[in-house]
Amino acid sequence: MNIDIVAFIADAIKMSTPLVFAALAALMTRQAGMFNMGVEGMILCSALGAVTGAHYLGNVWAGVACGILTGLITGLVIAFAHLTGKTDLYLTCIAFNLAASGGTVFIMYLLTGEKSTTSGAFRSYQIPNIEIPIIKDIPILGRIVSGQSLLTYVAVLSVWFVWFLLKRTRVGLRIRSVGENPKAAESVGISVTKIGYIAFLFCGLFAGLSGTFLSMSWVTFFMKNMVNGRGYIGLSAQNMANGQPVGSALVSLLFGATSSLSLTLKSQSNFPTEFLEMIPYLATILAIVFTSLYSIRRTRKIEQGIK
Secondary structure (H helix, E strand, O other), rough: OOOOHHHHHHHHHHHHHHHHHEEEHHHHHHHOOOOOHHHHHHHHHHHHHHHHHHHHHHOOOHHHHHHHHHHHHHHHHHHHHHHOOOOOHHHHHHHHHHHHHHHHHHHHEEEEEEOOOOOOOOOOOOEEEOOOOOOHOOOOHHHHOOEEEHHHHHHHHHHHHHHHHHOOOHHHHHHHHHOHHHHHHHHOOOOOOHHHEEEHHHHHHHHHHHHHHHHHHHHOOOOOOOOOOOHHHHHHHHHHHOOOOHHHHHHHHHHHHHHHHHHHHHHHHHOOOOHHHOOOHHHHHHHHHHHHHHHHHHHHHHHHHHO
């Protein structure tokens, strides 16, 4: 079995892109003290919104805008239910994910008459890949870094943006304050509800970018349940990185590498396909287990040191 390592790394970066956006989406609400499992459904809705907007408006950038707008709207729906309606966030997210899974198929059927994919009914639009001057001519590095989707580079910039937002801006400070101690934040005049809505808007932005990448860069159509657990993987990535942007991106890259490995083994081995498709999710479970064990061990050492 011959594996092109350079192509493998390039594919890993590509496959980690929607995971990075998903992790950043979940991270923003986590920093505000809310564990948003609805990221999965938000990404799915955004993927459909992107291809639908591109088809009817006839422009790839209109599709990107519609994908982001769908993410923002779905974020506001969950925020309204939880923050204004005072519903339980976990139950709200579960209900939303179930509604998104069936609702996207229903809307797709109304628009196209199909229940599996829009490929035969909607015109395909693809977000362009970017060739970086000078770097594209460098052996090995050029094949890895250059030629990726525009949204892949946006994902890299988004990691820096989220770090800067949380660490260097007033809004970021207030988001973290609400997440750490909402009562103390409220006592100094910070509106916990307002900050919650802001966090969900940022969450919707990144979920929208993740869904747009899947339906307009990963492939050029919408497919039933195409998110396939990536929202949950992104949620796990930021949780393992303890809500830190750079760490979340690195863990997402690791999970992207497992997805790349799965596809590579499919094409170059005789392993059962069902087993190979388990690799990214098995890696996620194992990573969470090891992270939890490390955290427990560290906590015990601190407790023993105090005693």
